[in-house]
Amino acid sequence: MAGAVLADPAGESAADDIKDLQDVLVNTEGIEQFLHGLAVLAARIVNGGISCGITMRSNGRLVTVACSDPVAAQVDEVQYQLDDGPCLHAMRHGGTVGIDDTADMSRWPEFGMRAFSHGIRSCLAVPLNAAGRPAGALNLYARTVSAFGAKEAERAEKFAANASGAVLLAMRMASHAALIEQLRSSLTSRTVIDQALGIVMARERCNQGRAFEILRSASQNSNTKLRDIASAVITSVSGEPPQPPPAFEED
Numbered sequence: 001m002a003g004a005v006l007a008d009p010a011g012e013s014a015a016d017d018i019k020d021l022q023d024v025l026v027n028t029e030g031i032e033q034f035l036h037g038l039a040v041l042a043a044r045i046v047n048g049g050i051s052c053g054i055t056m057r058s059n060g061r062l063v064t065v066a067c068s069d070p071v072a073a074q075v076d077e078v079q080y081q082l083d084d085g086p087c088l089h090a091m092r093h094g095g096t097v098g099i100d101d102t103a104d105m106s107r108w109p110e111f112g113m114r115a116f117s118h119g120i121r122s123c124l125a126v127p128l129n130a131a132g133r134p135a136g137a138l139n140l141y142a143r144t145v146s147a148f149g150a151k152e153a154e155r156a157e158k159f160a161a162n163a164s165g166a167v168l169l170a171m172r173m174a175s176h177a178a179l180i181e182q183l184r185s186s187l188t189s190r191t192v193i194d195q196a197l198g199i200v201m202a203r204e205r206c207n208q209g210r211a212f213e214i215l216r217s218a219s220q221n222s223n224t225k226l227r228d229i230a231s232a233v234i235t236s237v238s239g240e241p242p243q244p245p246p247a248f249e250e251d
Contacts, residue, residue: 032066034166035054035065035066035167036066036067036068038054038066038163038166038167039052039053039054039066039067039068039072040052040068041159042054042068042138042140042156042159042163043068043140045155045159046124046140046148046152046155046156046159047140047142047147047148047152047155049142049143050140050141050142050143050147051067051068051069051071051072051075051120051140051141051142052067052068052072052138052139052140052141053066053067053068053072053073053075053076053087053139053141054066054067054128054136054137054138054139054167055076055087055091055136055137055139056128056135056136056167057091057135057136062079062080062088062091064076064077065136065167071118071119071120071141072139072141074118075114075115075118075120075123075139075141076139078111078114078115078118079111082110082111082114084108084110084111085108085111085125086098086099086108086111086123086124086125086139087125087137087139088137089125090125090126090127090134090137091127091134091135091136091137092134093134094127094129094133094134095127096124096125096126096127096153096156096157097124097125098122098123098124098125098148098153099112099115099122099123100122100145100146100148101121101122101145101146102115102116102120102121102122102123103116103121103145115141119143120141120142120143121142121143121144121145121147122141122142122144122145122146122147122148123139123140123141123142123148124139124140124147124148124152124153124156125137125138125139125140126138126140126153126156126157126159126160127160128160128163128164128167128168129160129161129164130164130168135164135168136164136167136168138156138159138160138163140152140156189226189227191242192227192230192231192234192242193215193226193227193230195230195234195242196215196229196230196231196233196234197211197212197215197230199233199234199237200214200215200233215229215230215233230242
C-alpha cells in the first residue's frame with residue numbers, strides 16, 4: 001500500500017523495554033524495591049523462566065544488589081567465592097560471555113559444577129557500563145541447556161544498555177542515603193554525649209575535659225560504647241532514656 005509505514009518489530013520491542021523500565025522506576029517506593037523489580041523485568045524480557053542477579057562493586061567488594069529469586073543470588077555468590085566465572089569475566093573484560101551447558105567443564109569447571117548443583121544449566125553475563133567502563137554485570141541463569149542464543153544475548157545487551165544508568169543512579173542514591181543516616185546517627189550520639197558531659201561536670205564539679213575522661217574511662221573499662229555509657233548516665237538522672245530534641249518551630 002502506497003504511503004504505508006512498515007512496523008519495526010525490533011524498534012517496538014526496544015521501546016516496550018524502555019517503557020517497562022520507566023514503569024518499574026515510577027511504581028516502586030524504594031531503591032531496594034526498584035532494583036528487585038529491575039532484576040525480575042530483565043529475567044522476563046530476555047527469556048521467560050530464567051533467574052537474574054545484578055552485580056555491582058561496593059566498597060571494593062562484589063555484591064548482588066538485587067535478584068529475581070534466591071537461586072540467582074546463590075550462583076552469584078559462587079562466583080564471588082571463586083573469584084572467577086562469567087559474571088567476573090564480563091566485568092573485567094567488558095564483553096558479554098555465556099555458558100551453553102554447565103555440565104561441560106572445559107571453561108570455569110569449578111563454577112560450572114557448583115552452578116549445576118543449583119540446577120543451573122546455562123548462563124549469560126552482560127556488563128553494566130558507566131562512562132564506557134564496566135561497573136557491574138547483569139547475570140542470567142537458566143535451568144535448560146543453551147537457553148541464551150543470539151536473540152537472547154541481543155535482548156540482554158539492549159536491556160543492560162538501557163538499565164545501566166538507572167542502576168548506577170540507584171546505587172548512588174543508596175550511598176547518599178546511607179551517608180545521611182550515618183551523619184544523623186553521629187549527630188544524635190554527639191547530643192547524648194554532650195548531655196552526659198553536663199551531668200558529670202555538675203556531679204564531679206569538674207571541667208568538660210575531665211568529664212570526658214571519666215566517660216571514656218568507664219567506656220574502656222566496661223568495653224561499652226561511649227554513647228551507651230552516656231545514655232546510661234542520662235537515664236540514671238532523668239529516669240528515662242535520652243529523647244531526641246524537639247523540632248524547632250518558628251513563630
